Amino acid sequence: MLVLTFDPEKFNFVAAGDDSYFLLRFPDGSRVMFQDRCAHRGSPLHLGCWNAGENALVCSSHQTKYPERVLRRQGVPLIYRAGRVTVLLDVASHAEARLARKNILAQPDNSPTDTSGAQGTAGA
C-alpha cells in the first residue's frame, strides 16, 4: 500500500496507479477519500452532486446514490490529524502519486473550490 500525507487545504485529488481518488469534507470537519469511479459504470464520482435531503452523493450518470455512511465506511483508509490528511492507497508502495486540486462538484457543503489546478507530487 502507498501511504500519502498531504495538506487537504491544498489538495483534494490524487491519481496513483490506475486509479484516482477525491477528498470530501463534511460540515463537521471530518474527511473522506473515495475512489473516483462509480461502482455502476465507472463515471467520475467527483463530478456527481450532493443531495442534502438524502445526505448522499449522487452519481451524475445514472444517479446511483452513495449515502454518507457508505462513503465513510467504504472510503480509502484515512487519518486526519492536526490539519494533515494521511491516506493508504491500494497500489504498490513505490507507485508514483500525483496530487491535484480540483473542483469537487460532489462536495457536501457545496462551497466553491477554486479550479486553479494546483499540481504537486506526493511527499509520502
Next chain:
Amino acid sequence: MREFLHMPNTAESHSTAGGVAAINAPSTPTAVTGIAPEEIKRYMQLYAANPLFGYHDKWIISDNPYRRPIDQQAVTRHDFSRPLKREEAFGSSALAAQRMLFNVYETDFVFLPEKDFAAKRADFESFYSNENKLLGELIRPTLETHLFGFLEEEIDISGKWSAAAVESYLRHLIENHERSEIDILSAVLSSLDPEKAALTLLIQVAGDFLTESSSSARNLLGKFGLVQSELFKIAIDDYGYGVHKAKHSTLFESTLETCGLATEAHAYWHFYLTGSLALNNYYHYVCRDHSKFFRAIGAIAVGESLFAHTCRKFSEMLRAVFGNRVDTYYFDEHYHIDAHHGRMATENVVAPAIAKYGDSVIPEIVRGMEELQSITSLADDDFMAQLIWADDLEGQRTAASRIHQSGLSQDAESRITTAVLRKGDPISTRACDADSLWLVESGTLELVAGHDRSIQIEAGEGIVVLRGRLHGASSVSPECLYHVYELKD
C-alpha cells in the same frame, strides 16, 4: 434513482460487510451523572489541599514519593470543566490538571521510599487513603476531558481499514522515524549547555522510565486469551525476568547515577514539564480505562516500534555529551529489545486482536496510534521551547531591562502581582498563560528554569518569563520584593 448497494443487473454490486462501523470514538463523560461541575471543582480543591500536595521547601524532593506539589491557587482559579485547546496545553490550568491527574493515576501503584520509612509512614498512609483515592476518582474524568478532550477534535479516522492497512501504516511510521535525527536530541546537542540540556531531558523521561511499564501493565490482568499472554511477554522483558539488576528501570537508575542525578521516583517533580506529564498521563488514560483497550494497544504498538531508534540516538547523544562516564546500557538494551517489542506488539497483539475482534476495532487502534503521536509532539515542543528559554536567561534579563527602560507595560492594569519572598519560603514551579515581565525592587531573586538552571536578578533588574514556560522563584537575600506585569504583545 438507484441506491448504491442495491444496484440491479450489475455484476459489481458492493456490500458493506467488513466496512468499519465505529468511525469516531465515544467521548469521555465529564463526570458522574448528577454531580454538577461546581461540585467536581470543590472536590478538586479538597484533593489539592491534601498536605502531601502542598508546597515544598526544596527544589529536589528527596526520597519521598508521596510529596507531589500542586499549585493550589491555580486549582482554585481555573475552570476545568471544558476541554483545553492544543494552544493551551502548556498553560497554568494544564500544568495543575496534569499534576493532579498524574497523582490520581499513580495511587494505583506501590511506591516506597529507599530509607527511613517510619518517618514517612504518615505520608504513605495518606497517599493511599480512601479519602485521597476516592476524591481522585471523582475528579479524574473531568481532568481527563480537560486535558485530552482536544484529541477528539484533532483526530478523525474514516474509510475501510484492514489489518493490512494498519500494518502498512505502522511500517511507514517506523521507516520515517528511522530516517529522522529526532528533534529533541538534536536540540540537546545544539544547546548552549548540552550537559544541562541532557539532564533536563533525562529528568523528563525519568517520570516514566523509573516506573517503566507500570501504565501498560494495567492491561495484563483479566481474561482475554492469546493477546494477554503476548502483552505479558513484553512486560516480562521490561521487568528483567524477575532479576532486579536486569529490570529496565534499574538500568535507567544507573544512567541517572552516572550523570549525577538522583534515582528516587519523582525527586525532580518540580521540573517535570507539562508536556512530559501529558505523555505519561496519556498512557494511563488509555490503559486504565479498559473501554479504551484497543486505543491502548495502538498507542503501545507505535510507542514500542519507534522506541528502538529513539534509544539508539539517545545513547549516541548521551555519549557525545558525557563521554565515557555515562552508562547508556538502558538505551542500548532497548535498541535491541524494542525492535522485538515493536514487532511483538504489531504482529502478536494488534494483528490477532483485529483478526479476533473484527475490523470495527481498527479505528480505535489507529486513533491510539495518532493520539500517541500527537501527545508526543506536544511533549517534544514543550521540551524544546523550555530548552531555548532556559538557554537564554541572560537574554531574557536584557530584554526585561529594555522593556523596563522603555516604560512600557508597567501600568497598574497590567500588574499581575507584587510579592515579597523570604529566604527559605516554600517553593513551587508554575507556568503562566501570558508572557510576563518580572521586576525586582529590592533584594535578590533567583529565577529557576529547571534543575540546575537559574539566574539571579538583582534589585532594579528584571526578567521576561515566556508564556507556558515552567519556572520557579526563591529569594537569595533575606527578603526580596518584586512585581510581575503582563506583557501584552
